[in-house]
Amino acid sequence: MDSEEVNHKEDLEKNSDELSQEELEEEVEDDEADMDPGPLIKHPLQNRWALWFFKNDKSKEWTANLKLVHSFDTVEDFWANQALQLKLVNRKKLYNHVQKASKLQSGCDYSLFKDGIQPMWEDEKNKDGGRWLISLNKNQRATELDNFWLETLLCLIGEAFDDLSDDVNGATINIRNKGDKLGLWTRDARRSDAVMRIGHRMKERLKIPAKISLGFQAHSDTATKQGSTARDRFKV
Amino acid sequence: MSATGSPQQRVAGREIPVRRIADLSHLPSDYSTTPGGSIFSTTPGGSRIYYDRSFLLQCRNSPLTKSPPPNMAKIPGVTVPEGSETKEKSVVEEKKPNPPADPDDQFQMEI
Numbered sequence: 001m002d003s004e005e006v007n008h009k010e011d012l013e014k015n016s017d018e019l020s021q022e023e024l025e026e027e028v029e030d031d032e033a034d035m036d037p038g039p040l041i042k043h044p045l046q047n048r049w050a051l052w053f054f055k056n057d058k059s060k061e062w063t064a065n066l067k068l069v070h071s072f073d074t075v076e077d078f079w080a081n082q083a084l085q086l087k088l089v090n091r092k093k094l095y096n097h098v099q100k101a102s103k104l105q106s107g108c109d110y111s112l113f114k115d116g117i118q119p120m121w122e123d124e125k126n127k128d129g130g131r132w133l134i135s136l137n138k139n140q141r142a143t144e145l146d147n148f149w150l151e152t153l154l155c156l157i158g159e160a161f162d163d164l165s166d167d168v169n170g171a172t173i174n175i176r177n178k179g180d181k182l183g184l185w186t187r188d189a190r191r192s193d194a195v196m197r198i199g200h201r202m203k204e205r206l207k208i209p210a211k212i213s214l215g216f217q218a219h220s221d222t223a224t225k226q227g228s229t230a231r232d233r234f235k236v
Numbered sequence: 237m238s239a240t241g242s243p244q245q246r247v248a249g250r251e252i253p254v255r256r257i258a259d260l261s262h263l264p265s266d267y268s269t270t271p272g273g274s275i276f277s278t279t280p281g282g283s284r285i286y287y288d289r290s291f292l293l294q295c296r297n298s299p300l301t302k303s304p305p306p307n308m309a310k311i312p313g314v315t316v317p318e319g320s321e322t323k324e325k326s327v328v329e330e331k332k333p334n335p336p337a338d339p340d341d342q343f344q345m346e347i
Contacts, residue, residue: 040298043287070309076295154289157292158287158292160286
């Protein structure tokens with residue numbers, strides 16, 4: 001760090017009470033003025049995405065437990081969101097558990113959906129759809145869960161499903177003591193060809209071994225199921 | 237041509253490489269991708285913005301990811317520490333420099 005930057009930092013500390021968010025962002029950009037301007041472009045995403053957090057509180061309505069954390073439409077804002085969680089959390093060591101899905105309490109969910117689609121079956125865009133489901137065992141929470149979730153997020157925001165990206169609505173990760181679940185939600189369970197191709201792509205991107213089979217359930221079946229799990233409409 | 241770096245980072249000129257194939261199955265996997273993302277201009281319905289995994293991961297280190305998103309909700313235990321819901325603190329105030337710096341805090345902002 002050169003002396004100019006040190007002075008700059010002191011100025012910033014003095015003035016930080018008055019700094020608006022916008023000014024703070026400008027400060028950060030000023031610091032990088034000497035750098036190659038190339039990386040300082042925010043890369044637009046095809047879609048705007050919303051990150052949701054759900055915490056199971058049985059004293060409240062289901063929808064009251066669902067909170068919109070943040071929506072974004074650039075690659076950099078996606079990462080800023082992830083990093084900010086980590087940063088705020090690290091400041092107080094007690095809270096370094098919130099950033100990673102694997103450290104959420106049982107009963108919590110993260111969801112990432114296209115802007116305008118709520119992470120629930122009842123949403124108009126979800127009601128005819130279904131989900132590819134990955135059920136994780138207890139050991140996999142420590143070894144696989146965060147990687148699976150990150151890879152899923154990267155598939156969504158990077159539009160990894162090519163011409164079928166419009167068939168993908170979002171994804172949800174459920175943290176549960178009885179077994180964590182990751183679901184990739186598509187918009188129409190009747191579009192068998194699209195659903196199958198999305199399932200294959202997901203399996204490939206998450207590097208799930210061929211011998212492990214994934215099932216796809218329609219939300220309408222899950223909502224009316226008799227047993228613990230709805231029947232699989234498709235498998236990959 | 238590798239798929240690393242944004243287009244702006246690539247300044248050196250070079251000839252357009254030519255590769256001829258006899259069968260569609262011999263198409264390279266990165267066919268029609270551009271460094272830093274892929275614009276498929278022939279997608280039905282118009283172009284679509286794709287980013288491959290390695291490029292997205294690379295963007296994680298951009299200085300622009302160090303600014304807080306402007307519209308972040310304050311959710312105790314997720315974006316702000318648990319128990320802070322009663323305080324009317326803005327996200328910006330949360331970000332005040334907080335000496336002494338924690339050497340383990342890899343997300344300490346360079347300001």
